[in-house]
Amino acid sequence: MNVPPSSDDRGGAAQPLLIVRDLKKHFPAKGSFWSLSRDTVQAVDGVSFSVAKGQTVGVVGESGCGKSTTARLLLHLIEPDAGEVIFDGEGVGAPGGIGVRELRLQMQMVFQDSYSSLNPRATIADIIAFGPRTAKKVPSKQAHDRAGGLLEQVGLQPSLFARRYPHELSGGQRQRINIARALALEPRLLILDEAVSALDKSVEAQILNLLADLRRDLGLTYLFISHDLNVVRHVSDRVVVMYLGRIVEAGDVGGIFRRPSHPYTQALLRAMPSMDPDRRTEASLLTGDPPNPINPPSGCRFRTRCAFAEEVCARVPPALQDIAGGHQVACHMMVPGSGHSRAGTICAGHD
Amino acid sequence: MADVSTLQPIILPDTSAGAEPRSYWSTVGERLAHDRITLAVGAVLLCVILLAIFAPWAATHDPLQGSVMRRLKPIGTPGFFLGTDETGRDIWSRLVYGGRLSLICGVTPVALATLIGGTLGLVAGIGGRVVNMAIMRVVDVFYAFPSVLLAIAICGVIGAGIGNTILSLMVVFTPPIVRVTESLTAQVKNRDFVEAARASAAPLHAIISHQILPNVLGGMLVYATSLVGIGIILSAGLSFLGLGVTPPNPEWGLMLNALRQAIFVNPIVAALPGVAIVITSLCFNLLSDGLRSAMDIKLPS
Numbered sequence: 001m002n003v004p005p006s007s008d009d010r011g012g013a014a015q016p017l018l019i020v021r022d023l024k025k026h027f028p029a030k031g032s033f034w035s036l037s038r039d040t041v042q043a044v045d046g047v048s049f050s051v052a053k054g055q056t057v058g059v060v061g062e063s064g065c066g067k068s069t070t071a072r073l074l075l076h077l078i079e080p081d082a083g084e085v086i087f088d089g090e091g092v093g094a095p096g097g098i099g100v101r102e103l104r105l106q107m108q109m110v111f112q113d114s115y116s117s118l119n120p121r122a123t124i125a126d127i128i129a130f131g132p133r134t135a136k137k138v139p140s141k142q143a144h145d146r147a148g149g150l151l152e153q154v155g156l157q158p159s160l161f162a163r164r165y166p167h168e169l170s171g172g173q174r175q176r177i178n179i180a181r182a183l184a185l186e187p188r189l190l191i192l193d194e195a196v197s198a199l200d201k202s203v204e205a206q207i208l209n210l211l212a213d214l215r216r217d218l219g220l221t222y223l224f225i226s227h228d229l230n231v232v233r234h235v236s237d238r239v240v241v242m243y244l245g246r247i248v249e250a251g252d253v254g255g256i257f258r259r260p261s262h263p264y265t266q267a268l269l270r271a272m273p274s275m276d277p278d279r280r281t282e283a284s285l286l287t288g289d290p291p292n293p294i295n296p297p298s299g300c301r302f303r304t305r306c307a308f309a310e311e312v313c314a315r316v317p318p319a320l321q322d323i324a325g326g327h328q329v330a331c332h333m334m335v336p337g338s339g340h341s342r343a344g345t346i347c348a349g350h351d
Numbered sequence: 352m353a354d355v356s357t358l359q360p361i362i363l364p365d366t367s368a369g370a371e372p373r374s375y376w377s378t379v380g381e382r383l384a385h386d387r388i389t390l391a392v393g394a395v396l397l398c399v400i401l402l403a404i405f406a407p408w409a410a411t412h413d414p415l416q417g418s419v420m421r422r423l424k425p426i427g428t429p430g431f432f433l434g435t436d437e438t439g440r441d442i443w444s445r446l447v448y449g450g451r452l453s454l455i456c457g458v459t460p461v462a463l464a465t466l467i468g469g470t471l472g473l474v475a476g477i478g479g480r481v482v483n484m485a486i487m488r489v490v491d492v493f494y495a496f497p498s499v500l501l502a503i504a505i506c507g508v509i510g511a512g513i514g515n516t517i518l519s520l521m522v523v524f525t526p527p528i529v530r531v532t533e534s535l536t537a538q539v540k541n542r543d544f545v546e547a548a549r550a551s552a553a554p555l556h557a558i559i560s561h562q563i564l565p566n567v568l569g570g571m572l573v574y575a576t577s578l579v580g581i582g583i584i585l586s587a588g589l590s591f592l593g594l595g596v597t598p599p600n601p602e603w604g605l606m607l608n609a610l611r612q613a614i615f616v617n618p619i620v621a622a623l624p625g626v627a628i629v630i631t632s633l634c635f636n637l638l639s640d641g642l643r644s645a646m647d648i649k650l651p652s
Contacts, residue, residue: 075550104552117543121375121565121648130561131551163373167649178547185551 015089016050017189017221018074018107023047023083025073029294041293043069045245047083048320051189051238056215056222058236058253060229060268062290066245067225068112071193074223075109076100088188105135108182112194114174118166124151124177125162131185143184150180155210172203176210183214191223196231208235229272233257238326241265244290244301247320251327261329264302300332312339375565375648382645389641396634403450410444414601426619434620436606437613442620446627449601452513453628456586456595456602457579457635460520465575467521468528473567475529476536477559487533493526502585506594516586516595523585524578531574535567569646576639580632587628603628 024047026040044066051057059067072078074085076092084091087106091097111117118127128150129143138146148158154176166174175195182190192211196204208231214220226232232239232253239256241249241264249262260266267286291297291304300318303309312332316339320330332340383389402409411430417438421428424435433442475486493501505519539545540563548562587604589595596602598609606624614621644650 072546077546077549101552104550109547109550111543111547113543117547119544119548119562119566121569121646122561123373123375123378126374126561130548130557131553134553134557134561135551165378165648181547181551 013053015053017053017055017088018051018223019084019086020050020070020074021048021084021086023070023073023085024081025069025078026081039294042245042296043293044073044080045296047242047245047247049240049247049250051221051223054215054219054221055237056224056235058232058239059223059225059242060227060232060239061242063227064244064290064293065242067227067242068193069245070242071109071191071223071225074191075104075107101135105185106187107189107191108185108187109191109193110175110178110182110195112197114171114178114198115166117178118174118181120166123163123165124169125158127166127177128181128184131181135185147180147184150184151177153183153214154180156180170203171199172206175199175203175207179207179210179214183218187220189221189223191225193225194227195224197226197228204231211235229268241268244293244296246301247328247330248302249327249329249331250320252325255324255327259327261323261327261334262302262331263306263308263333267305300330308333308340308342310340378648379645382648383641386641386645389638389645392634392637392641395630396638399450399631399634400454402447403454406447406451409447410441412441412444414440414445414448415599416440424620425617433623434617436610436620442606442623445601445606446603446623449603449606449624450627450631452596452600452602453583453586453604453631456513456516456520457583457631459517460524460586461575461578461582463517463521464524464528464578465571468525469532469571471525472529472532472571473536473559473563475533476540476567477563483533486529490526490529493522494530498523499585499588502589503592503594506589511594511597513596516589519589520582520585524582528571528575528578532567532571535570536563539563539566569643573639573643573646576642577636579635583628583632583635587624 023044025044026042029039029041047066047070049057059070061067069078073080073083076085084094085103086092087098087103092103093100119130122130125144125147128147129138129140132138132146133140133143144162148162151158151161156173156176161169161173161177166177169177178195179190195211196207199207211222212235215222222235224232224235236253239251239253240247241256241262243264249256249260249265256265257269260269264286271286286305288305291301297304297314298317299315300306300309300313303313306313310332316332318330318332318335318338320328321335322328323334332338333342336343411432417436417440419439421431421435421439422437424431424439426432426434428434431441431443433446436442436445471486471490475483478486496504502519502523505522506515509515509518545558545562548558553561583603586595587602587607590602590604591608596605598605603624607621607628610621610624
């Protein structure tokens with residue numbers, strides 16, 4: 001029923017499915033009507049990463065750090081101010097590349113709020129069939145038949161669910177519908193924007209298992225946005241850590257969780273609840289809220305909450321540097337000769 | 352809300368795998384079919400409309416032909432079972448014929464206003480800041496006038512007559528419909544399911560017709576239906592003031608005006624056109640209530 005993923009594979013296995021370069025979005029801040037200030041909220045400020053085919057890349061960070069904005073920028077639901085999105089080697093909106101429409105047919109999103117993301121006045125079958133019917137001009141009958149197949153694929157019996165309305169389902173069932181809807185266009189990349197965050201733990205586990213099965217069966221690639229570090233650790237191959245619209249650390253899941261190198265990542269991991277009584281949750285290094293994104297701190301954006309902040313941190317924004325085999329960190333302490341007194345001495349991680 | 356269906360799957364009566372896909376509007380239809388009050392109200396309204404349409408057959412006398420010999424006969428007079436008016440014309444026949452003009456004056460302006468105001472509201476709700484500002488600020492100007500005064504003023508300027516009554520009432524009804532539609536659209540537009548529809552590469556017209564309209568049309572229709580009653584009363588008011596339908600044409604508001612002098616002689620007969628207005632506008636209001644609950648599919652039917 002589903003096209004094997006390789007038939008669409010234009011760039012070859014080595015070509016990353018998604019490359020994001022220097023993505024930027026500054027929203028005008030809401031001032032009073034008469035204020036002349038041109039303040040902007042720097043929601044996403046120069047984000048670059050790539051997603052290899054078949055991988056799951058986790059994006060973590062506190063709320064307001066630009067995770068969801070990044071997701072919407074990737075799908076061009078919000079127009080980026082600057083930056084490139086390259087899907088399977090083809091620039092989106094670039095000359096000779098693919099258009100936003102083609103991109104959306106291959107990149108779909110599952111939203112956090114399972115209720116608000118389903119049309120309350122449409123039956124489940126209509127909701128799933130909408131995309132294929134309108135975007136791909138699939139005849140209604142065929143689209144509905146396929147909706148039944150998709151319902152089965154996400155573990156819901158079509159005869160019981162196709163004719164029902166979203167409010168008649170539970171949160172977990174609705175999130176399955178959301179996944180079926182996203183899969184209806186046969187995408188290659190699925191953005192999961194806090195897709196399991198609103199669910200009970202037991203339901204969350206079911207949905208995560210479903211996602212793992214689908215990834216294996218359909219050869220999907222996931223961009224998994226979450227604030228839940230345990231879940232991200234469980235599902236991801238790579239992890240990207242964001243802070244105030246910038247990436248502070250990125251790397252393989254093992255590297256990030258075993259040797260977190262950015263003070264922010266270290267603080268996040270310390271705040272992570274643990275089931276192991278010998279490894280009790282330590283007091284977090286983080287205090288207070290993230291600074292106002294309208295006037296973010298100069299230099300390193302984390303310096304106002306960082307225990308190791310020095311003069312150079314206020315002056316120079318640290319660049320994302322490769323420290324070992326794809327493990328990238330944006331911190332002056334990682335760069336010998338950066339001017340930071342601890343530069344070059346790898347700061348202590350968890351182990 | 353503890354919904355049992357979230358705990359265990361309810362086996363629907365028709366679980367055959369090949370069951371016809373149902374749409375939202377067919378569900379609304381099913382729900383209306385089970386709503387006895389709305390069905391009864393609909394039947395009454397249908398009678399009123401049929402009587403108006405088939406007035407030449409339903410009427411027992413010529414509505415314009417009076418006789419000084421039989422002025423202000425009471426209800427139950429042989430041959431004139433609802434009595435006669437101040438010039439001896441048969442009340443029943445005049446009510447039946449008057450229904451034509453009253454219904455036209457009540458329904459047409461609302462229908463036109465819904466079409467125009469609904470479109471403007473949808474455009475204002477979906478469009479950007481500039482479009483929204485342009486449409487809504489013009490609407491605000493109309494809001495500055497009390498609706499009755501505005502209707503009177505327009506009719507006073509362009510003159511009496513049915514066409515002008517319809518036109519002036521349409522102008523009065525359009526701004527509130529624009530505002531209702533705009534606020535409904537703006538609410539729906541920002542919901543995640545519209546964003547999901549955009550993300551599915553669907554063209555704009557499909558998003559409007561499949562995602563936005565079904566969630567806006569309900570509230571819009573309910574509001575419009577409730578305006579029909581007001582329309583009938585306002586047009587009656589215009590006729591009463593001599594700005595709407597001109598005598599001797601039968602129209603409920605005009606009849607009420609003419610029979611005003613007879614209120615002490617034959618109060619029940621004098622009140623009959625008012626009763627017709629009340630029944631009709633009450634029916635439209637009840638119908639809009641029924642529509643509202645049928646369209647809110649989260650309520651049990």
